[in-house]
Amino acid sequence: MSDLIHLTAAELAQKLATDEITSVEVTEAHLARIADVDGEIHAFLHVDADGALATARDIDARHAAGEDLPALAGVPIAVKDVITTRGVPTTAGSRILEGWIPPYDATVTRRLKAAGLPILGKTNMDEFAMGSSTEHSGFGPTHNPWDTGRIPGGSGGGSAAAVAAFEAPIAVGTDTGGSIRQPGALTGTVGVKPTYGGVSRYGLIALASSLDQAGPVTRSVLDAALLHEVIAGHDPCDSTSIDGPVPPVVEAARRADVDGLKIGVVRELGGSAESSGGFQPDVVARFEESLRLLEGAGAEVVEVSCPSFVHALAAYYLILPSEASSNLAKFDAMRYGLRVLPDRVSDPTAEQVMAATREAGFGSEVKRRIILGTYALSSGYWDAYYGSAQKVRTLIRRDFDAAYEKVDVLVSPTAPTTAFPIGAKVDDPLAMYLNDIATIPASLAGMPGLSLPSGLADEDGLPAGIQVLAPAMADDRLYRVAAALESMLVEQWGGPLLAQAPELEVTR
Numbered sequence: 254m255s256d257l258i259h260l261t262a263a264e265l266a267q268k269l270a271t272d273e274i275t276s277v278e279v280t281e282a283h284l285a286r287i288a289d290v291d292g293e294i295h296a297f298l299h300v301d302a303d304g305a306l307a308t309a310r311d312i313d314a315r316h317a318a319g320e321d322l323p324a325l326a327g328v329p330i331a332v333k334d335v336i337t338t339r340g341v342p343t344t345a346g347s348r349i350l351e352g353w354i355p356p357y358d359a360t361v362t363r364r365l366k367a368a369g370l371p372i373l374g375k376t377n378m379d380e381f382a383m384g385s386s387t388e389h390s391g392f393g394p395t396h397n398p399w400d401t402g403r404i405p406g407g408s409g410g411g412s413a414a415a416v417a418a419f420e421a422p423i424a425v426g427t428d429t430g431g432s433i434r435q436p437g438a439l440t441g442t443v444g445v446k447p448t449y450g451g452v453s454r455y456g457l458i459a460l461a462s463s464l465d466q467a468g469p470v471t472r473s474v475l476d477a478a479l480l481h482e483v484i485a486g487h488d489p490c491d492s493t494s495i496d497g498p499v500p501p502v503v504e505a506a507r508r509a510d511v512d513g514l515k516i517g518v519v520r521e522l523g524g525s526a527e528s529s530g531g532f533q534p535d536v537v538a539r540f541e542e543s544l545r546l547l548e549g550a551g552a553e554v555v556e557v558s559c560p561s562f563v564h565a566l567a568a569y570y571l572i573l574p575s576e577a578s579s580n581l582a583k584f585d586a587m588r589y590g591l592r593v594l595p596d597r598v599s600d601p602t603a604e605q606v607m608a609a610t611r612e613a614g615f616g617s618e619v620k621r622r623i624i625l626g627t628y629a630l631s632s633g634y635w636d637a638y639y640g641s642a643q644k645v646r647t648l649i650r651r652d653f654d655a656a657y658e659k660v661d662v663l664v665s666p667t668a669p670t671t672a673f674p675i676g677a678k679v680d681d682p683l684a685m686y687l688n689d690i691a692t693i694p695a696s697l698a699g700m701p702g703l704s705l706p707s708g709l710a711d712e713d714g715l716p717a718g719i720q721v722l723a724p725a726m727a728d729d730r731l732y733r734v735a736a737a738l739e740s741m742l743v744e745q746w747g748g749p750l751l752a753q754a755p756e757l758e759v760t761r
């Protein structure tokens with residue numbers, strides 16, 4: 254039974270469809286795995302065994318009755334705790350939301366339920382998705398299954414670690430500046446940020462509304478495409494939702510060829526030796542080996558330059574805190590979660606309660622960004638900071654547009670390094686921010702990106718990732734290229750990369 258946890262979602266779906274296994278068996282196997290290893294990994298903030306098994310039983314009954322079910326019906330999934338789930342605690346990794354039970358489902362959750370996926374539970378994350386290591390969670394860090402002394406990336410470290418540790422076959426994350434792709438790279442999993450507007454933001458606890466996007470976290474490119482199709486599509490509840498067809502991502506993942514495609518290596522994103530200052534040499538080496546494979550399969554690989562990308566990080570850290578400071582104003586101690594009364598005040602005002610609650614309930618990174626954002630938006634500074642950052646954003650979009658006139662997709666290493674030790678960067682915000690140097694440009698431009706494992710970096714035997722980027726609404730191109738590369742890499746490795754991860758200690 255435990256080998257059920259090693260199957261991909263596509264394999265599980267196929268066995269469910271042909272009656273080889275039941276959804277209850279698959280769901281129980283994953284719940285048992287969570288009980289066995291999550292003490293060591295801490296990928297989950299909340300496990301909903303009853304809810305997951307109820308869905309599984311329902312799907313099994315409907316299948317037995319001969320009902321025609323959606324492709325992934327019965328395949329269990331983990332959901333990042335920033336996505337609201339009706340009746341199931343949702344904290345966004347923050348103490349300020351501890352005990353909050355949402356009265357509604359996010360559209361993503363609603364779609365998962367409609368497609369019959371049992372939801373195993375809610376995964377750990379940096380508080381309000383601010384961070385690159387999951388160490389900023391208000392509930393303690395998640396550990397990387399490859400080396401539990403190391404971080405799994407962030408902010409969606411819980412979703413990535415759950416999938417890498419075989420606690421869930423697939424998960425949903427959210428990516429504002431890299432929170433799906435960077436944890437994907439650091440845990441040897443596949444992570445996709447769809448085109449902005451491709452997946453509804455309704456019911457996502459907002460970090461930066463012009464950047465946030467939910468997407469798949471999986472162990473194969475095809476699984477990511479299958480999940481992408483479940484969660485994507487127009488939603489009238491989100492005014493930025495694209496009212497058009499979902500790109501044919503599953504078809505593209507199955508097609509898996511690069512013959513005749515032009516692939517651009519972005520010079521400013523660690524792609525060439527002279528600019529790869531902050532990039533670990535063995536991460537760049539794995540990236541360059543992937544480029545050779547793509548060339549061997551018939552792609553043309555050329556170098557392109559996007560000069561404005563060097564300003565992306567600075568612009569992001571003005572735009573994101575500005576939007577976050579506004580979005581987080583709603584945590585006022587009156588409407589949700591925590592309420593702390595100030596000491597030594599017998600009849601506190603609402604403002605005093607709000608101040609005491611925000612002081613106690615928010616962690617230091619959240620406070621840092623609220624202060625930065627409030628400053629950047631204040632009258633007199635708005636134009637110099639937020640206004641300038643928006644202009645940089647336009648330049649970045651233009652650099653992408655110019656590059657996509659010459660090439661079909663762009664590629665770079667996903668993150669500059671492999672997973673670092675817990676504690677190594679937590680007191681150095683700038684070092685932490687630099688993790689997202691390669692993922693942020695596409696976020697600012699609203700364009701899609703996918704990270705897949707490129708191999709183990711020699712020195713430490715930890716996974717590295719390659720990122721594929723495409724123009725807005727051309728998400729299918731990501732899958733086509735990534736699936737082609739994945740099949741060549743898996744053949745080279747003699748099986749999926751995660752088969753090489755060390756066995757986890759069973760703590761139950």
Ligand code: GLN
Pocket residue numbers: 382383384385407408427428429430431432433460573689
């Ligand atoms: N690590 C980046 C940040 O801290 C990205 C976070 C995200 O994508 N949610 O903002």
